[in-house]
Amino acid sequence: TIRPVRRSYYDPSSAPGKGVVWEWENDSGSWTPYDMDVGITIQRAYEKQHPWVDLSAIGFCYVIDFATMGQINRQTQRKRRVRRRLDMVYPLVSGTLPKSQSWPTSPGAAAPPPVPACACPQCLLVMSVKATVSAAGPGAATLQPRKAPPAPPTAPKALVPAPGAKAPDGMATVRGSLKPLAAQGGRRQAASTPALSSAGSTTSPPGAGSGKASRPGLGTLNRSHLQRLAIAQSRVLIAGVPTVPVKNLTGSSPVNPALAGITGILMSAAGLPVCLTRPPKLVLHPPPVSKSEIQSIPGISHTCRKTTKKQAKKGKTPEEVLKKYLQKVRHPPDEDCTICMERLSAPSGYKGPQPAVKPDLVGKLVKCGHVFHLHCLVAMYNNGNKDGSLQCPTCKTIYGVKTGTQPPGKMEYHIIPHALPGHPDCKTIRIIYNIPPGVQGPEHPNPGKSFTARGFPRHCYLPDSEKGRKVLKLLLVAWDRRLIFAIGTSSTTGESDTVIWNEIHHKTEFGSNLTGHGYPDINYLDNVLAELAAQGITEESLAQEKD
Numbered sequence: 001t002i003r004p005v006r007r008s009y010y011d012p013s014s015a016p017g018k019g020v021v022w023e024w025e026n027d028s029g030s031w032t033p034y035d036m037d038v039g040i041t042i043q044r045a046y047e048k049q050h051p052w053v054d055l056s057a058i059g060f061c062y063v064i065d066f067a068t069m070g071q072i073n074r075q076t077q078r079k080r081r082v083r084r085r086l087d088m089v090y091p092l093v094s095g096t097l098p099k100s101q102s103w104p105t106s107p108g109a110a111a112p113p114p115v116p117a118c119a120c121p122q123c124l125l126v127m128s129v130k131a132t133v134s135a136a137g138p139g140a141a142t143l144q145p146r147k148a149p150p151a152p153p154t155a156p157k158a159l160v161p162a163p164g165a166k167a168p169d170g171m172a173t174v175r176g177s178l179k180p181l182a183a184q185g186g187r188r189q190a191a192s193t194p195a196l197s198s199a200g201s202t203t204s205p206p207g208a209g210s211g212k213a214s215r216p217g218l219g220t221l222n223r224s225h226l227q228r229l230a231i232a233q234s235r236v237l238i239a240g241v242p243t244v245p246v247k248n249l250t251g252s253s254p255v256n257p258a259l260a261g262i263t264g265i266l267m268s269a270a271g272l273p274v275c276l277t278r279p280p281k282l283v284l285h286p287p288p289v290s291k292s293e294i295q296s297i298p299g300i301s302h303t304c305r306k307t308t309k310k311q312a313k314k315g316k317t318p319e320e321v322l323k324k325y326l327q328k329v330r331h332p333p334d335e336d337c338t339i340c341m342e343r344l345s346a347p348s349g350y351k352g353p354q355p356a357v358k359p360d361l362v363g364k365l366v367k368c369g370h371v372f373h374l375h376c377l378v379a380m381y382n383n384g385n386k387d388g389s390l391q392c393p394t395c396k397t398i399y400g401v402k403t404g405t406q407p408p409g410k411m412e413y414h415i416i417p418h419a420l421p422g423h424p425d426c427k428t429i430r431i432i433y434n435i436p437p438g439v440q441g442p443e444h445p446n447p448g449k450s451f452t453a454r455g456f457p458r459h460c461y462l463p464d465s466e467k468g469r470k471v472l473k474l475l476l477v478a479w480d481r482r483l484i485f486a487i488g489t490s491s492t493t494g495e496s497d498t499v500i501w502n503e504i505h506h507k508t509e510f511g512s513n514l515t516g517h518g519y520p521d522i523n524y525l526d527n528v529l530a531e532l533a534a535q536g537i538t539e540e541s542l543a544q545e546k547d
Contacts, residue, residue: 010036015043019088024071025081026516027505027524046084060491076503076534077396283511283518285459286418286428295415297429297469305479307408318381319357321388322374325399326363329371338394339376348375355379365390368397385443389536398536401544404502405443406482407451409435413472415464421511422520423463429472431460431506435485435499444487445497451487452498460506467525470539474532477541478504504531 010016015036022039023031034042038055042064045053055062061074064082071080296303332344340349347359355378364371370392381390389400412432420428434457440449462468478484486502489495505528509518532538 008036010040015039018043019086021085021087023083023085025083027527028513028516028521029523030516031083032516043084059489059494073503076531078531078534280512280514282509282514284509286416286430286510289416289418293417295417297413297415297464297472299469300413300473300476303414304410304412305476306410307406307479307482316388318355318378318386321400322363322377322381322390325365325367325390326374326377327366328374329362329364332362333371335371337373337376338370339372339380342373344371344373348373350376350379352379353382355382365392365397365399367399368392368395370394396534401481402483402536403481404483404486405441406479406485406502407435407438407441407444407453407487407499409433409456409485411476411479411484413476418510420461420463420519421513422522423465426468427464428510429462429464429468431462431472431475433458433460433484440487440497449497452495454490454493454495454498456499458506458508459510460508461510461519462507463525471525471528471532473542474529474537474539475504477537477545478532478535480545481535481537483535483537504528504535 012018015022016039020039020043022034022042024034026032033039037058038060041055041058042053045064046066051067052063052065055064056074063072063074064070065072069082069084071082072078329344335344336342337344337348342349344362350359350373355375357374357378359373359375361374362371363374363377372393377390380393385403385405387401387403389398389402391398391402410433412434414430416428416430418428419426435453436456437451437453440447440451444451462471475484483502484504485499487497488500490498490500505517505524507517507519507521507524509515512518513521
């Protein structure tokens with residue numbers, strides 16, 4: 001698949017230009033930043049002192065309430081916390097460079113006015129390298145040797161691994177000065193680093209001929225040399241010394257070790273230790289499982305279920321269906337109908353196809369007590385699935401059995417002999433959804449038009465505990481009622497007429513939680529039970545399905 005890419009520039013007055021980051025709290029209690037365009041929209045409304053902002057204009061069914069700092073889902077009414085924090089301006093870098101400490105543009109450039117010195121590691125690094133380059137003269141790229149600060153008497157001695165010893169996989173530290181590397185490494189360093197060109201001798205600092213180790217010019221090191229130099233530096237371990245993290249160096253391509261080497265050299269000029277870390281890995285799937293290890297789930301028949309399409313009973317008109325859920329109101333209250341926004345004492349303002357109901361009749365839903373024009377309720381029912389159910393447009397109370405528009409597919413479920421993070425005492429229930437692409441039916445947004453199904457089969461995971469099995473049973477009810485998926489516009493890719501999740505969250509990461517869709521997550525099972533209840537699926541639904 002070939003997709004276009006682009007790069008964007010952001011105005012300095014926008015959220016990324018100011019370093020403002022908006023984040024929402026995910027199910028695991030950690031914070032996830034909004035997409036850049038969403039954050040810009042939220043910040044713009046925040047700066048204008050709006051009480052709230054509706055994100056439906058940019059394709060998201062959420063409202064951000066600044067008074068409570070909450071995100072409200074317009075469909076399920078679920079609320080999450082949001083927060084606004086200040087970060088470094090876009091693009092994110094390891095440190096900021098104040099204008100008063102900018103690099104000299106030419107040898108004769110005017111010196112900037114003196115400012116109070118900053119003691120942060122980044123500024124120390126910038127000022128140290130700046131002073132080194134200035135002292136070497138224009139065009140020189142040599143770093144002057146720095147004396148290593150004297151170690152405290154109680155500081156542990158740095159350890160040097162034997163030749164060929166492998167550095168720890170997750171962490172490698174680099175001595176702030178290359179002088180101890182030359183003094184302690186000896187032949188080991190010579191065996192693992194490239195031979196340095198003698199061209200650097202023309203710009204060697206004073207005292208280089210006295211036998212002291214000197215640093216080579218950066219111009220004499222190509223990508224391969226920098227990569228090997230970074231590896232040599234990583235073989236020197238520091239014990240008991242605070243480190244400065246260097247972020248955004250992920251992956252294992254040749255470019256990133258080169259960048260790591262350059263960063264190590266620059267921070268060495270400031271006498272700072274460097275900590276090169278690897279980010280945690282995304283673990284989507286469990287280790288391979290053989291067919292003999294897969295088990296059926298006790299108390300649940302079969303291991304596979306296909307979508308079935310349920311329709312309302314024949315011969316039932318919309319008026320007959322709604323009659324079960326309504327009470328007629330002879331004296332309407334002095335308020336608006338929340339469907340047509342006309343007064344209940346006036347005729348319905350619905351202008352579409354006219355139902356066979358008088359426009360001035362008013363009815364009250366028996367469970368929640370909300371009042372609407374009968375004309376409006378019949379029109380709303382005709383625009384839905386016509387499955388014999390009704391959902392109050394005000395409070396979302398469900399009358400009857402709600403069904404969805406999920407396209408045909410297959411759901412498999414079984415137990416695998418591996419434990420999820422946070423659930424070490426039980427095995428795992430694996431659910432596999434598989435929906436093929438096809439053509440939209442009359443209940444879908446664009447009947448007769450083809451739809452896509454990206455990312456199938458989709459693997460999801462539940463702990464094989466009592467509550468995990470309860471969630472699975474309710475998910476089977478949701479599958480039978482066609483409520484797990486729908487056809488619409490993807491909030492991730494922006495693609496329309498594709499299969500999307502339908503407000504019932506699933507965990508698709510097996511051994512990590514980097515995207516918020518994995519484990520550990522102590523609140524997930526309770527949250528998904530609440531989402532199922534919002535779709536009208538509770539323990540009572542299990543008894544209804546048996547009937």
